[in-house]
Amino acid sequence: MLRSLARPSTWAGVATFVVLVVAWYVLTTFTQTIGSGRFPSPGETWEAFEQIALTGYADARLLAHVLHSVKLVLLGFAAATLVGVPLGLAMGASRSVEAFVNPAFLLIRPIPPLAWIPLAIVWLGLGDAAKVLIIWFAAFVPAVINSYSGVRTIEPYLIEAARMLGVPRRLFVREVLIPGALPMIFTGLRLSLQACWTTLVAGELIGAIAGLGHVLYQASLDIFPAMIVVGMAAVAITAAVMTVALGFVERRAMPWRSTR
Amino acid sequence: MIAFGASGALSFRRWLVLSLAGLIAFFGIWWITAASGAVPAQFLPTPLAVAERFVTLTQSPFVGYTLQQHLASSFGRFALGFGLAVAIGVPLGLLMGWFRWLDAVATPLFDALRFIAPIAWVPFAALWFGTGIGGPVLVIFSGAFPPCVINAYRGAKYVEPRLIEAAQTLGASHLRMIVEVLLPASVPSIVAGLRISAGLGWQSLVGAELIVASSGIGYLLVKGQSNISTATVMSGMIAIGIVGFTIDALLRMLERRINRRRGR
Numbered sequence: 001m002l003r004s005l006a007r008p009s010t011w012a013g014v015a016t017f018v019v020l021v022v023a024w025y026v027l028t029t030f031t032q033t034i035g036s037g038r039f040p041s042p043g044e045t046w047e048a049f050e051q052i053a054l055t056g057y058a059d060a061r062l063l064a065h066v067l068h069s070v071k072l073v074l075l076g077f078a079a080a081t082l083v084g085v086p087l088g089l090a091m092g093a094s095r096s097v098e099a100f101v102n103p104a105f106l107l108i109r110p111i112p113p114l115a116w117i118p119l120a121i122v123w124l125g126l127g128d129a130a131k132v133l134i135i136w137f138a139a140f141v142p143a144v145i146n147s148y149s150g151v152r153t154i155e156p157y158l159i160e161a162a163r164m165l166g167v168p169r170r171l172f173v174r175e176v177l178i179p180g181a182l183p184m185i186f187t188g189l190r191l192s193l194q195a196c197w198t199t200l201v202a203g204e205l206i207g208a209i210a211g212l213g214h215v216l217y218q219a220s221l222d223i224f225p226a227m228i229v230v231g232m233a234a235v236a237i238t239a240a241v242m243t244v245a246l247g248f249v250e251r252r253a254m255p256w257r258s259t260r
Numbered sequence: 261m262i263a264f265g266a267s268g269a270l271s272f273r274r275w276l277v278l279s280l281a282g283l284i285a286f287f288g289i290w291w292i293t294a295a296s297g298a299v300p301a302q303f304l305p306t307p308l309a310v311a312e313r314f315v316t317l318t319q320s321p322f323v324g325y326t327l328q329q330h331l332a333s334s335f336g337r338f339a340l341g342f343g344l345a346v347a348i349g350v351p352l353g354l355l356m357g358w359f360r361w362l363d364a365v366a367t368p369l370f371d372a373l374r375f376i377a378p379i380a381w382v383p384f385a386a387l388w389f390g391t392g393i394g395g396p397v398l399v400i401f402s403g404a405f406p407p408c409v410i411n412a413y414r415g416a417k418y419v420e421p422r423l424i425e426a427a428q429t430l431g432a433s434h435l436r437m438i439v440e441v442l443l444p445a446s447v448p449s450i451v452a453g454l455r456i457s458a459g460l461g462w463q464s465l466v467g468a469e470l471i472v473a474s475s476g477i478g479y480l481l482v483k484g485q486s487n488i489s490t491a492t493v494m495s496g497m498i499a500i501g502i503v504g505f506t507i508d509a510l511l512r513m514l515e516r517r518i519n520r521r522r523g524r
Binding site: 012013014015016017020038095096099100101102103104107110111112113114115116117118119121122123194197198201202205206216217219220223225228231232235236237239240243 | 269270274275278279281282283285286303361364365366367368369372373375376377378379380381382383384386387388462463464466467470471478481482484485488490493494496497498500501502504505508
């Protein structure tokens with residue numbers, strides 16, 4: 001932290017942000033080059049933030065919207081991990097399982113998660129269940145693919161050594177297969193967490209009763225640019241926090257990997 | 261005992277039998293669930309009904325256009341957004357890789373903007389550009405832009421220092437350095453970035469069209485949804501999958517051809 005403060009590039013970054021904020025303030029408030037119908041001024045944005053944080057907007061306060069969205073993402077993400085990782089491990093470990101599952105998987109794979117949204121709404125309506133379903137789809141494919149490739153990247157001599165020593169299957173899975181595949185699995189989880197978040201925001205924009213996407217939707221209906229900016233910032237900050245949290249879990253789950 | 265680990269390739273016959281069994285199981289379960297009437301046909305049509313609907317959509321217009329026309333207008337938007345992202349992103353990435361000050365200024369900004377999901381641009385896209393072509397293009401652009409920049413930047417950063425030193429000794433200008441040294445050396449990285457970028461762009465397009473569009477494949481999905489016509493929605497999903505797959509396959513071909521020519 002301290003070392004990064006001493007680097008000139010850090011200061012250049014900070015300076016850029018300061019210049020941008022000043023430019024934003026000047027263009028919207030002093031010269032009014034950018035009308036408030038197009039992009040809000042810093043003052044309006046702060047007021048919008050105060051409104052949603054304290055009195056609430058789109059039926060709830062900011063914190064409630066964020067928690068609602070995060071809860072759905074974690075639910076769908078956990079469900080997809082619980083199904084996808086074992087399936088990917090099985091496909092990686094056994095050519096027979098791979099041959100059986102792969103054709104159906106290849107058919108589903110090119111369909112982007114966002115395209116499942118209308119189907120989920122037809123099936124489950126506008127409530128939370130539909131959101132969890134589409135998040136499940138967003139996280140499922142990367143979880144399977146990365147667990148599968150994780151197994152395939154295990155050094156063959158480890159597998160041969162285990163087999164030669166006659167390691168029983170359960171021990172093999174626990175001591176060789178899972179630890180060997182774990183780095184790739186986490187890479188996949190990180191990617192899929194981002195996909196989940198994007199998908200959820202899209203799902204909430206299309207139809208929802210609460211959540212950050214719903215805030216964005218309501219703000220664009222009301223033509224309330226300041227609230228759109230607040231919503232976008234909340235989406236970005238929440239995504240950043242979740243990514244950092246997953247990185248923390250990753251380091252705890254793989255203590256044998258040297259930390260950066 | 262079933263072989264575990266990355267060994268024991270299956271015989272072709274066993275592979276074929278298992279793959280066919282997998283496909284039959286997939287469609288079989290779908291068919292039986294749909295045909296048994298446990299789920300109303302409106303919500304889960306049989307695979308055959310979806311195929312029929314798909315063919316109908318290519319022949320008679322749905323919400324104004326046939327399936328091909330919807331796809332064509334989607335693809336036009338995609339090409340525009342993706343083209344803009346490549347035309348701005350790749351040069352920007354190369355410049356960031358060469359000029360230290362630009363790197364120091366642009367990277368933190370870029371890192372901050374990257375966390376905004378492309379789809380979160382939808383409200384501003386609608387506000388600034390409306391539902392015609394501009395709105396979706398902005399969303400596609402915001403999805404496709406980051407991988408273009410990041411990969412061009414990485415490519416430029418990992419150019420062999422020897423090449424750069426040689427060019428500098430010969431007195432190459434900044435422009436020639438970027439165009440004749442950094443660009444050719446980063447082509448593999450850039451092409452890999454284009455694949456990621458096209459995939460994200462296509463996804464963002466679908467998302468954008470679900471919300472801000474009055475034509476296109478995403479619009480077809482939404483209209484199918486509001487008519488509770490699951491067969492239409494599924495046909496649209498299949499079309500999206502096919503186009504996405506084709507785009508990726510074409511770029512993969514390009515990637516292979518370029519890498520082969522460079523003797524890797």
